[in-house]
Amino acid sequence: xxxxxxEIIAEQLSVDDIDSITPETNLLEDLNADSLDAxxxxxxxxxxxxxxxxxxxxxxxxxxNDIISYIEARA
Numbered sequence: 197x198x199x200x201x202x203e204i205i206a207e208q209l210s211v212d213d214i215d216s217i218t219p220e221t222n223l224l225e226d227l228n229a230d231s232l233d234a235x236x237x238x239x240x241x242x243x244x245x246x247x248x249x250x251x252x253x254x255x256x257x258x259x260x261n262d263i264i265s266y267i268e269a270r271a
Contacts, residue, residue: 201263204240209233219261241267 198219206214209227223229223237238249238257245267249257257263 197264197267198260200244201241201260201267204244205237205260208237208240217260219259219264221260222258223260224258245271247271 202214202217205211205221205223205227206217209229211217211227217227221227223234229237234254238254241247241263242249247267247270249266253266257266
């Protein structure tokens with residue numbers, strides 16, 4: 197799951213060095229994602245994992261680990 201989430205984020209944010217994205221990577225602080233980037237990443241994750249992430253939960257997912265934990269808790 198980590199690899200797929202990492203691919204989605206790298207593609208959305210045009211990260212050249214995918215290995216620089218680790219489970220502890222913070223989307224906003226480390227990758228300089230803005231709010232539009234975050235929404236698009238969430239939309240891609242929702243599509244990939246066939247789930248819906250309510251708007252009020254988006255603030256809970258700041259790192260790659262947060263995203264993975266969120267998906268696993270609702271799978």
